[in-house]
Amino acid sequence: MAKILIIDDDPDIVESMRIILESCRHKVKVAKNGAEGLKEAKAAKYDLIILDVMMETMSTGFEVARGLRESRENKTVPILMLTAIKESTGLDFNSEVGDKDWLPVNAYLEKPLKPNELLVKVEALLKGDAPKGK
Amino acid sequence: MREQQDGLAESLYWLIRLRWFAVGGVVLTTLFADKVLGLGLDYGKLYSLAAALCAYNFLFLLYLNRVRASDRPDLPVITNRLANSQIPLDLLSLAALLHFSGGPENPFAYYFFFHMIIASILLSRRASYLQAAFASVLFLLVSGLEYSGQWRHYCINGPGFCFLGEGSLPLLGSSAAFVSTLFIAVYMASSVSLKLRQKEATLRQANLQLKEKDKIKSNYVLRVSHDVKEHLAAIQACLDPVLHGLTGPLAPGQEDLLRRSYARTEKLLVFVKALLEITRLKLSKKIETxxxxxxxxxxxxxxxxxxxxxxxxxxxxxxxxxxxxxxxxxxxxxxxxxxxxxxxxxxxxxxxxxxxxxxxxxxxxxxxxxxxxxxxxxxxxxxxxxxxxxxxxxxxxxxxxxxxxxxxxxxxxxxxxxxxxxxxxxxxxxxxxxxxxxxxxx
The missing domain is CATH 3.30.565.10 (Histidine kinase-like ATPase, C-terminal domain)
Incomplete structure (x- = not known):
């Protein structure tokens, strides 16, 4: 059982993830936007943060990720980023994941999410042996 | 604009190709006049002129190739200048050929008209009239100087060719007909080419507008399909946990219908993704390589x-x-x-x-x-x-x-x-x- 923070502005996607994660007895907290997410991550300690890359703007997710890393509490917490970036730009994130300045996250998942993929990735990150990228 | 200038360069290559034919024509005609007709002209001078024509055509070709390869920003100016200078040079060569082969008596004097047509195609209307004026001056100069005896007249030794010695009337008549035909030819040819150029400009404009409209359409498709995709992804995300039994067991009928719904959103998602991809590709000028x-x-x-x-x-x-x-x-x-x-x-x-x-x-x-x-x-x-x-x-x-x-x-x-x-x-x-x-x- 782990404490997981979801930062995503789509209530339907959040609800679906909450049900999936809670089915594995994880405790889930939800933040509806980037600012709220940053505040929440400082207020309490989480085992994992799931972060949507595209919220208010295209780059919100990136800013939040860097903001999280700047705070002392969240220097090392595993971050799982949700993107549709490969599809929308043709960019592959594999090589950039973990880049401290550009994309300081531990792994990413392409949307639309599949429950099994999400769970496998979450368990791996919680165990601390996250494979790089997808 | 760029295409238009490329068009002019293409026309210059065409002109250079025509000139090779002209060189061949001069040589063959001279050979024929000499060996078959025996017209008794100064053939050495005529061959030299053909050689000169050949030489400057070669130089033009080299120069044009070099300018085109260098991709200079002033390429349009250069091609335009080249077009404007090649035609007078051709007119001069033709006048010289004429002078050494009977002057106004040579029936090939009418070849000046080809130059007028070429000028009307390549140059502006004003420049074409200037070329016609230049051709007239050359023709009248050669005729006048030969008639007055200031230049030597190379007579064609054939029956019916020599009218220069028969008073001024035949010469005046042929000169008037010649000069007026030059100007009429320019008028007609440039009218046609002007209309063609206008039509081309209209078409180019229309094509540009179409491209712009297509871009607007693609942007619209991009937005719509992006929104549709997001909702589809959310629908799938909500169906997934239900289908996986995370919200409790499903009755067989419920599960079947949910599976069907899921399959249809999947198909729609595949379609929308493909639509997004093609639209994005079409909109992007380049892709990352x-x-x-x-x-x-x-x-x-x-x-x-x-x-x-x-x-x-x-x-x-x-x-x-x-x-x-x-x-x-x-x-x-x-x-x-x-x-x-x-x-x-x-x-x-x-x-x-x-x-x-x-x-x-x-x-x-x-x-x-x-x-x-x-x-x-x-x-x-x-x-x-x-x-x-x-x-x-x-x-x-x-x-x-x-x-x-x-x-x-x-x-x-x-x-x-x-x-x-x-x-x-x-x-x-x-x-x-x-x-x-x-x-x-x-």
Whole structure:
């Protein structure tokens, strides 16, 4: 059982993830936007943060990720980023994941999410042996 | 503007080609006059003039090639100047030829009109009239000086040619007819070319507007499909946990309907994704490229479709020629295109058939070919196969699912790499899809 923070502005996607994660007895907290997410991550300690890359703007997710890393509490917490970036730009994130300045996250998942993929990735990150990228 | 100037450069090449013919014509006519007719002219001078014509044509050709290759920003000015200077030079050469072969008595004096027509095509109307004036001055000068005896008159030794000694009237008559014909020729030819130029400008404008409209449409499609996709993704995300039993067990009827809903959103999602991809590709001027291993890419593409081929008991073979590996390009799109070819072939090949991927080295390029033993493409449908939303008649009949976008995406990928793509097929006899890519696409 782990404490997981979801930062995503789509209530339907959040609800679906909450049900999936809670089915594995994880405790889930939800933040509806980037600012709220940053505040929440400082207020309490989480085992994992799931972060949507595209919220208010295209780059919100990136800013939040860097903001999280700047705070002392969240220097090392595993971050799982949700993107549709490969599809929308043709960019592959594999090589950039973990880049401290550009994309300081531990792994990413392409949307639309599949429950099994999400769970496998979450368990791996919680165990601390996250494979790089997808 | 750029196209227009390229057009002028093309016309200059045309003029240079014409001049080679002129040189040949002069030499042959002189030979004929000398050996067959025996007109007793100063042939040495005529051959020298042909040689001079040949020499400056060669220089123009060299200069034009060099200017074009250097891609100078003032290319339009240079080609224009070149056009304006070549024609007077031709007129001078023709006047000199005329002078040494009978002056106004030479029936070939009418060749001046060809220059007027060329001028009207290449130059502005005003410049064409100036050329006509220059041609008139040259003609009158040669005639006048020869008539008055200030220049030597090279008489043509043939019956009926010499009218210069018979008083001023024949000369005045032929001069008046000559000069007026020059101007009338310019008037007529430039009227036609003016109209053509205007029409061309209108067409170019219309084409530009169409392109602009197409861009607006694509942006619109991009927005709409993006929004649709987001909602579809959310619908799937909500259906997923229910179908996986995370919200409690489902009655068989409930599960069946939910599965159907899920399958339909999946199809719609595939379609919207393809639509997004083709639209985005069309809107982007360039795609990100870099060095990558074509060998690995081919392997990845094969892995993606292997399972499906196995299910249909289709023999799937692939080969990459030795030496073909790292090339420059957009790896993701190339992998997708190869996988797309393969998936198509597997889809439309009956059980027990075979599908083969072969990548060969073509020097500066690589050739990617996928051949199958499937149903083939009907002849009528072949030219449309790479059009958006198009699906071949027999493909629609056997397989309901298909966006009609896969091959148009492939075509866009080929174009963005400055490569080429095509299909060879006969209905019922399988098909071969080809993609040629430069090894160093930028």
């Amino acid at each position: 870099g060095p990558f291993s074509l060998l690995k890419t081919a392997e990845n593409a094969v892995r993606l479709v292997e399972e499906r081929a196995g299910e249909k008991k289709i023999k799937l073979a692939w080969s990459v020629a030795p030496g073909v590996d790292i090339i420059n390009g957009a790896q993701i799109y190339i992998e997708e295109t190869i996988a797309n070819f393969l998936a198509n072939s597997i889809k439309y090949t009956p059980e027990g058939g075979s599908v083969e991927l072969a990548i060969t080295d073509e020097g500066e390029k690589v050739r990617i070919r996928v051949t199958d033993t499937g149903m083939g493409v009907p002849g009528d449908d072949l030219p449309h196969l790479f059009e958006e939303f198009f699906r071949a008649r027999n493909a629609r009949a056997t397989e309901r699912n298909g966006t009609g976008l896969g091959l148009s995406i492939a075509k866009e990928v080929a174009e963005k790499h400055k490569g080429s793509i095509w299909v060879e097929s006969q209905e019922g006899k399988g098909a071969s899809f080809y993609l040629i890519l430069p090894k160093n696409a930028d």
